Amino acid sequence: MPAFPFDNSYATLPDRFYTRLAPTPVAEPELIAVNEDLAARLGITLGDDREVLAQIFAGNEVPEGAAPLAQVYAGHQFGGWSPQLGDGRAVMLGEVVAPDGARFDVQLKGAGPTPYSRNGDGRAWLGPVLREYIVSEAMAAYGIPTTRALAAVSTGETVLRERAYPGAVLTRVASSHIRVGTFQFFAARIDVEALQALLDHTIARHYPGAEGPLGLLNGVMQAQAELVARWMGLGFIHGVMNTDNMALSGETIDYGPCAFMDTYEAMKVFSSIDQFGRYAYAQQPQIAAWNIAQLATALLPLMPDREAAIETFTEAVNGFAARFDAAWQGVLSAKLGLEGAREENAALAFDLLARMEQGGADFTRSFRALSGPEPERAAEAWAAPGPLAAWLETWRARLAEEGVSEAERMARMQAVNPALIPRNHRVEEAIQAAVGGDYAPFHRLNAALRDPFNDRPEIADLQAAPAPSEAVTRTFCGT
Numbered sequence: 001m002p003a004f005p006f007d008n009s010y011a012t013l014p015d016r017f018y019t020r021l022a023p024t025p026v027a028e029p030e031l032i033a034v035n036e037d038l039a040a041r042l043g044i045t046l047g048d049d050r051e052v053l054a055q056i057f058a059g060n061e062v063p064e065g066a067a068p069l070a071q072v073y074a075g076h077q078f079g080g081w082s083p084q085l086g087d088g089r090a091v092m093l094g095e096v097v098a099p100d101g102a103r104f105d106v107q108l109k110g111a112g113p114t115p116y117s118r119n120g121d122g123r124a125w126l127g128p129v130l131r132e133y134i135v136s137e138a139m140a141a142y143g144i145p146t147t148r149a150l151a152a153v154s155t156g157e158t159v160l161r162e163r164a165y166p167g168a169v170l171t172r173v174a175s176s177h178i179r180v181g182t183f184q185f186f187a188a189r190i191d192v193e194a195l196q197a198l199l200d201h202t203i204a205r206h207y208p209g210a211e212g213p214l215g216l217l218n219g220v221m222q223a224q225a226e227l228v229a230r231w232m233g234l235g236f237i238h239g240v241m242n243t244d245n246m247a248l249s250g251e252t253i254d255y256g257p258c259a260f261m262d263t264y265e266a267m268k269v270f271s272s273i274d275q276f277g278r279y280a281y282a283q284q285p286q287i288a289a290w291n292i293a294q295l296a297t298a299l300l301p302l303m304p305d306r307e308a309a310i311e312t313f314t315e316a317v318n319g320f321a322a323r324f325d326a327a328w329q330g331v332l333s334a335k336l337g338l339e340g341a342r343e344e345n346a347a348l349a350f351d352l353l354a355r356m357e358q359g360g361a362d363f364t365r366s367f368r369a370l371s372g373p374e375p376e377r378a379a380e381a382w383a384a385p386g387p388l389a390a391w392l393e394t395w396r397a398r399l400a401e402e403g404v405s406e407a408e409r410m411a412r413m414q415a416v417n418p419a420l421i422p423r424n425h426r427v428e429e430a431i432q433a434a435v436g437g438d439y440a441p442f443h444r445l446n447a448a449l450r451d452p453f454n455d456r457p458e459i460a461d462l463q464a465a466p467a468p469s470e471a472v473t474r475t476f477c478g479t
């Protein structure tokens with residue numbers, strides 16, 4: 001029998017933080033995938049009965065020690081205030097404490113209606129479940145803070161969206177599901193007691209030692225500055241950075257309309273609902289700062305002297321840009337095999353990015369080519385290769401200045417510039433095949449993404465940039 005090392009702390013918060021309820025059972029659960037490595041890391045014993053696992057990860061059977069609940073939150077969605085959100089289709093089974101003492105939420109996404117479902121059906125279809133599985137696990141393989149995918153099951157039920165699709169449930173693991181929107185929910189009600197409890201809980205869980213609201217704010221700012229810089233280093237566009245999708249833990253959460261860019265374009269947008277490009281690639285740091293400002297506002301009721309706090313918090317939030325710049329400079333330097341968060345290295349990278357944009361360069365392939373033995377040929381695959389010679393010369397000079405040998409340059413760069421990303425057209429292909437009953441492309445893509453920094457001839461097709469006819473330029477929340 002599967003066994004989970006549950007120890008539920010969120011459930012000890014006052015009951016206005018959640019609604020206790022069990023997942024709604026589904027008709028015919030079948031296990032699509034279970035992440036054995038992650039289960040081992042969490043101290044979960046799976047056993048080898050796939051049918052039992054399907055029952056558990058579909059929500060048909062609640063494992064021993066679970067305290068299932070749906071969390072309440074609020075949030076700004078595309079800048080507009082939604083006072084009442086919450087887990088509308090997710091049920092947290094409980095928290096597990098891993099053998100190393102780390103604490104994680106285990107949540108079923110697509111587990112049926114909750115009091116926060118509004119008009120939704122509480123369900124998910126196969127597409128978004130597989131997308132989140134693939135992309136969140138890829139992020140983990142890159143070493144980026146992220147929620148993880150423990151399992152995916154099909155439900156044997158139909159979910160109605162723009163048409164009928166097979167239903168599915170994702171088991172998501174997160175170091176917590178506390179969002180900026182969780183704080184906003186209680187701040188909007190001026191529920192100071194709840195805010196204080198949430199502050200204490202969040203600090204204990206994620207920022208031990210942080211002092212009060214300002215300590216938390218600074219911790220979250222640093223985590224988000226680093227996170228967004230790391231996303232951008234991979235050409236990742238989150239796509240829906242609403243305040244309910246910003247986790248206090250600093251993990252990437254909600255893989256709805258996200259995408260990795262193929263061709264580099266600073267203002268690239270994939271999400272079909274992001275009409276005005278609010279969440280475009282290069283907008284992400286500004287949006288993170290905006291979200292942080294909402295967190296600061298939500299923390300204000302905890303401050304005895306409101307006027308003084310507004311001043312302190314404003315100054316702190318204004319510091320986000322410098323935190324981000326430092327993180328971004330570090331990421332860019334590393335991508336070029338250079339050291340440290342140095343402005344001149346970042347300037348060199350900006351120059352390269354401008355040339356890439358003009359040349360219609362594939363983001364991932366270009367950096368990978370620069371990481372190889374013949375960086376001089378990096379621009380050859382660009383749609384409109386411009387002259388790169390002068391740039392290469394300056395770059396080589398910088399490397400020489402830092403005393404980076406050729407072998408060291410390649411080793412460093414190949415460890416941060418991936419050979420493989422979950423390209424949109426490949427993710428779509430895997431989803432389409434799965435809808436038709438063939439999970440092989442999903443499993444192949446997943447397996448390949450476990451080792452994303454090594455070139456292998458057998459995955460050349462997955463590594464390649466899409467031909468113009470293959471490129472997927474739009475993603476849909478398609479919940």
Ligand SMILES: Nc1ncnc2c1ncn2[C@@H]1O[C@H](COP(=O)(O)OP(=O)(O)OP(=O)(O)O)[C@@H](O)[C@H]1O
Pocket residue numbers: 085086087088089090116117118119120121122123124244245253254255256477479
């Ligand atoms: N099918 C659905 N039924 C009920 N509620 C839903 C459904 N889809 C989304 N929601 C709710 O709408 C809100 C916004 O949705 P969003 O797509 O950002 O979240 P999500 O992907 O469901 O969850 P998360 O942010 O936890 O990854 C959330 O409160 C979510 O629970």
